[in-house]
Amino acid sequence: MGYWLMKSEPDTYSIDDLKRAGCEPWDGIRNYQARNMIRDDMRVGDKVLFYHSSCKVPAVVGLARVASKPYADPTQFDPSSKYHDPKSQQDDPRWLLVDVEYKRHLQQPIPLSELKEHSELADFQLVKRGNRLSIFPVQKAHWDFILGLE
DNA sequence: GCCAACGTTGGC
């Protein structure tokens, strides 16, 4: 069982949007580190912390689930998409995604500022400087501690 | 392969 955090800008795609959709292809990942983790480490059933970034109150806001194996992100082949990658080949797709399924909102969002107050989370990737990955694994101990704050 | 310039992310 894997545990992940996935960031999204709520102005672009929020936890409420995912709730409405139920399940959605998580497209637009264009970072090789993130791509490699999707490709090599994501499994159906893995659990996901849904995080709102670049907004008034950056916070963990809900729970989701990996709902598919990795597959080629179709937006890389779509010239009208902002995620279009003209260098990616159909027979050798550069970018992958997984489907993400809504589980639930947290009872209350847990703001980044609150996460930073806990020494238990000192090694949590989200609170580290220079953290820019939009997807990264979460240690089980961190996962349990964060949900214990709910 | 090095490195400067540039672009992006994301908190504040």
Place this chain on the structure above:
DNA sequence: GCCAACGTTGGC
């Protein structure tokens, strides 16, 4: 809007 921290690009 500012800035730090990266990642990417391209000249050499």
